[in-house]
Structures are given as C-alpha cells and as structure tokens.
Amino acid sequence: MRQKKFILEESELPKQWYNIQADMPNKPLPPIHPATKQPLGVDDLAHIFPRECCVQELDQEHAFIDIPEPVLEKYKYYRSTPLVRAYALEEALGTPAHIYFKNESVNPLGSHKINSALPQCYYAKAEGTTNVTTETGAGQWGAALSYAASVFGLEAAVYQVKISMQQKPYRSSIMRTFGAAVTGSPSMSTRAGKDIITRDPRHPGSLGTAISEAVELATTTPNCKYTLGSVLNHVAIHQSIIGLEAEKQMEKAGEYPDIVIACFGGGSNFGGIAFPFMRHNIKDGKTTEFIAAEPESCPKLTRGQFRYDFGDEAGYTPLLPMYTLGHDFKPANIHAGGLRYHGAGMIVSQLIKDGLMHGVDIPQLETFEAGMLFARTEGIIPAPESSHAIAATIREAKKCKETGEEKVILFNLSGHGLIDMTAYEQYLNGDLMNYKLTDADIEKTLQSVPQ
Numbered sequence: 001m002r003q004k005k006f007i008l009e010e011s012e013l014p015k016q017w018y019n020i021q022a023d024m025p026n027k028p029l030p031p032i033h034p035a036t037k038q039p040l041g042v043d044d045l046a047h048i049f050p051r052e053c054c055v056q057e058l059d060q061e062h063a064f065i066d067i068p069e070p071v072l073e074k075y076k077y078y079r080s081t082p083l084v085r086a087y088a089l090e091e092a093l094g095t096p097a098h099i100y101f102k103n104e105s106v107n108p109l110g111s112h113k114i115n116s117a118l119p120q121c122y123y124a125k126a127e128g129t130t131n132v133t134t135e136t137g138a139g140q141w142g143a144a145l146s147y148a149a150s151v152f153g154l155e156a157a158v159y160q161v162k163i164s165m166q167q168k169p170y171r172s173s174i175m176r177t178f179g180a181a182v183t184g185s186p187s188m189s190t191r192a193g194k195d196i197i198t199r200d201p202r203h204p205g206s207l208g209t210a211i212s213e214a215v216e217l218a219t220t221t222p223n224c225k226y227t228l229g230s231v232l233n234h235v236a237i238h239q240s241i242i243g244l245e246a247e248k249q250m251e252k253a254g255e256y257p258d259i260v261i262a263c264f265g266g267g268s269n270f271g272g273i274a275f276p277f278m279r280h281n282i283k284d285g286k287t288t289e290f291i292a293a294e295p296e297s298c299p300k301l302t303r304g305q306f307r308y309d310f311g312d313e314a315g316y317t318p319l320l321p322m323y324t325l326g327h328d329f330k331p332a333n334i335h336a337g338g339l340r341y342h343g344a345g346m347i348v349s350q351l352i353k354d355g356l357m358h359g360v361d362i363p364q365l366e367t368f369e370a371g372m373l374f375a376r377t378e379g380i381i382p383a384p385e386s387s388h389a390i391a392a393t394i395r396e397a398k399k400c401k402e403t404g405e406e407k408v409i410l411f412n413l414s415g416h417g418l419i420d421m422t423a424y425e426q427y428l429n430g431d432l433m434n435y436k437l438t439d440a441d442i443e444k445t446l447q448s449v450p451q
C-alpha cells in the first residue's frame, strides 16, 4: 500500500518557532514613524500590540524562539496537521510530479490562523491585558482570534469587512459563538469609520478600513491590545510551525520539495510553510523554488511597487516597507476575502527584492476550477484562498507533464471552504468572473502611497 498521510508523534512536535529574519542575507527595512520618519522600536509598537509580539517583530538575531508551554498545550489539540500525498490529484493531471499538501484546515476553526491567534492572546493575557481587538476579512482570522481569546480569558472585539460579512454570514456567527463582539466595517462606531462613510457612503469595506477602526479602538481603550492575523513578522514566526512540521514529515516521506507553494494575502501561511525550507536555500545550498500565489485582482507581488506605505486605509499604522498597490486600493469583490489586502509583509517584500522567491497571479475562474478538481480528487473542499495555491500547483504539475520532470511539489492547504459555499454556488451557476486590472488602474491606486 502506498503511504498517503504523514503525521508526527506528540514527542516530535517542534518546541520552537523559526525566525527567518536572523538568517536573511539582507534584513527587512524597519517600520518608520509617519511624522518623524524615525525607525520604530519595541516601545513604540507596544502601545498597540502585546509587547512580546513587538520584541519578536524586530528580532533579527534569534533564528529559533521558544514556544511558550501553554501555547504548546493548545497546539496539541490539533497538531501535528497531516502532510498528505495527493495521489488522486496527480493521477487526474497525469503528471509525473509528486504533489504533497500540508492540511491546515483540520482544526476547530478551519484555517491556519489559529497558529498565531493562540500565542498573541497568550502574550496579551500574560501581560495583563483584558481586551483584544482586530479586523477580519472573510472572517477566518476573526474566528481564530475569538476562539483564542476565549481560551485565554480575554474579551474580543472584531471589525469585519462589510462586504465579507454579507458574503460569509456564518463566520460572524462563529465569532459570536466564541463570545466576540462583531461590527461591520466601515462603521459609525469610530472616527475612522465615520470619515470613510462620509467620503463614500457605500464603501464595501476593506481590510484597510477595518484595521483603522480596530487600531483606533485599541489605542483609545485602556487595557486593550490590537492583534493582526497576517502581514507582520511575528505572525510569520508563529506560522513557521507549519513548515517546521512539514520538514519532518517530508523526511518521513523520504523526499525534499523542489517547489513550495502557498497562497498569499499578507504572507503568513506562505511564510509559515516556506521559511523553514528557505533556510536551507540560504544556509545549505538547497535550490527549492518558492512561489506565492495571489489573485489577479490584487496583484501586489507581481505588479505593485516596493515602497514605504501605510498598512491601513486611514493611515494610522506605521509606514511599512513593502510591495504595495497603495493603501486606499479597493480590490474587486472576489471570494478569496483573505487575499484582498493591498500590501505584502516586510520580510517577503525583501525576499522578493533579493530574488529568493516570486509571485504569480491567478484569475478567479482558474482558482475555482482548481478548487473543484481538488475537491473531486482529494475529497476536501478548499477555501477560495487556498485554491490559489492549488491552481499554482496545477500549473507547475502540468509543466512537469510537458517536460517529464518528476518534481516534488509541496503546497499549503491554508483552510477548508465549508463556510464559503455561496462562492461555490455562484461558480457552479456560472455567475463568477475574472477581474484583471489595467496598468492605468494600478498607476492610479499607487498615487496613495506617500512620497
């Protein structure tokens, strides 16, 4: 019998996260204060985020960071996640490639976001915080944060992008089930929200508007910290648990990936699966190719510019050095809500600049075709976000079919799509379309980037 699934014993679970900043040939540029233009230190960031997260954010020294014991205990509820050889998908494609996926959909919340929600809430609680706030797009991060807040005894307030709230109503129910207060963004409950609604009464909301509102709430409420589910360095550190496990599991499978692929919103699941393998490119001369798959309608990696830009619509966050489409970019209402962010993480941006990885952009219909094939072969309905990784994998597997190369491809299945069935319904009914941006569109949206 062919072995299909690789799982780790509890004793084999990683006890440290990996921090690629320590090994990068060129370190990420620092976040800077928008007014003073000075690099920000831990104290500046700690007004907003739990302090330990800020320490990790700026840590360019320690390659490995201990996972706190209480977080390890909670990880054990669902980790390790399976590494699966996708034989049925390979056969359907007729490819000589060996396709593996790391299944991050098998936890109570259904996506990888929980891997960082748990430590962020743990650190917030340990530092005496009582409340946490955040934004969420499709709702996976809000759901994970709501669960983690309840685990560690914190109150959670979540701003959800209005359009996503309408597209995925069950995610707000999930958040509220775990005790969180959920508000559609832009809302009238913050100054930022009121300003946005005044300018554009029918604004559908974006991650940028929701971040502005959540940051405002955190900075105007005592004992309240803001948490972020992607983009930032400390989130990528927490997500490295994915790749560290995958490394051990690939070893059990007796293979090493030639290509590692993940979908890309702000870069956390990509960094999570890719960085532990990229370490071996940097340090041990491995030549794995790393591909980040983004939507054609939000192509910051392939068509954005490397600039200092705000992380949010209102301009409350520090200026971050990143590939961006401009902080007031309004993405089309595609169903991969988690991939509609205007910028990329600071680490990934530097890695792209240095040629250690690259992006590809994928049209919406191709992602759904890929998701359908994956569902019908592997029996898992993928999140529309994850389908971008599947589509990129299929492209590579088809190339192998042409060349006859037996490449080993590893991709991250960042989540399942069981709460996204409206999107599948629309696809099956023929109601979805592609959204390609023109160069003029991109030039226009880049005008919001500060000079």
Ligand SMILES: *Cc1c(COP(=O)(O)O)cnc(C)c1O
Binding pocket: 111, 112, 113, 140, 141, 229, 230, 231, 263, 264, 265, 266, 267, 268, 269, 270, 338, 339, 383, 385, 386, 414, 415, 416
């Ligand atoms: C949030 C999310 C993403 C995108 O975020 P990254 O930080 O880029 O990983 C991708 N897939 C799923 C299922 C998500 O919930």
